[in-house]
Amino acid sequence: MxxxxxxxxxxxxxxxxxxxxxxxxxxxxxxxxxxxxxxxxxxxxxxxxxxxxxxxxFSGSLPLPLKEMIVFAVSAKHGARYCSACHAQSVLGLDKALEFQDLSNFVHAEAAFTLPPYYEHVVEFANKVVADPNQVEDADFEALMDEGFSREEICEIIAVIDLASMFNIYTSSLKMDLDPNYRAIL
The missing domain is CATH 1.10.8 (Helicase, Ruva Protein; domain 3)
Incomplete structure (x- = not known):
């Protein structure tokens, strides 16, 4: 239907x-x-x-490729087919060092693929927020701050996670078809 x-x-x-x-x-x-x-x-x-x-x-201080990776990772964690496909395409268009198979391996935990360090710590944080935002600890913030992120940027990361979650619920509840130029990753 x-x-x-x-x-x-x-x-x-x-x-x-x-x-x-x-x-x-x-x-x-x-x-x-x-x-x-x-x-x-x-x-x-x-x-x-x-x-x-x-x-x-498109605003704030974090670079768009990092934001797109956050949305992709959150969408994959939620099993959101539409959003994961859309934002995988965006990540690949913005970061030429990654290929579709890299993102697929990441999602399916196949091979020994790990995200580049630029993304890895933020995605780990995002996954913890998605699992249970009430379990995020000061140490999680401190780890990101040790990676060079300011408190304001961490709030921006959380805003991106929240945006992804909102769109995941919307598109998944509707069982949204993929746009013709999206490639399914889930």
Whole structure:
């Protein structure tokens, strides 16, 4: 059963078209992804989800590749097929040192693949937050601070984890189909 309806650009209200236009302008994409089209029936919802994603991913002090890796890892941990595929593609587009098979090995705990140190400590922290945010200890913060992250950046990491969780719930509950340019990793 299809659990959602897509609102294509030409069928969208002017307010929703403005959200779609902002998305395409900001990301450089020439089309709107399925997750956004599934919200297109409500310009308020489409704008709210887009503003949250835009504000979390495209502002702040952390680099976009690290944020995309966090969203990918959190999505994989949650078993979120749509988000893990979407953000695997983003990671691979931003970090040419990684290949699809690397991310697949990471997700499936195959081979001896470990993430580059740049990502490893943050992903470990993200996995702990996803497992139980109430169990995050001062030592977890201190470990990230020892890696050079400020308290503000750690709060930004948590905001990215929260964003991923929100989108994971939305896309997974709807059993969202993958966009044609996404490759399933789960």
């Amino acid at each position: 299809q659990r959602y309806i897509l609102t294509e650009y030409e069928d969208a209200s002017p307010e929703t078209q403005a959200v779609y236009d902002d998305y395409m302008r900001m990301t450089g994409d020439s089309s709107v992804p399925i997750w956004m089209k599934s919200l297109g029936h409500s310009s308020a919802l489409a704008r709210a989800y887009w503003e949250r994603a835009k504000g979390t991913l």
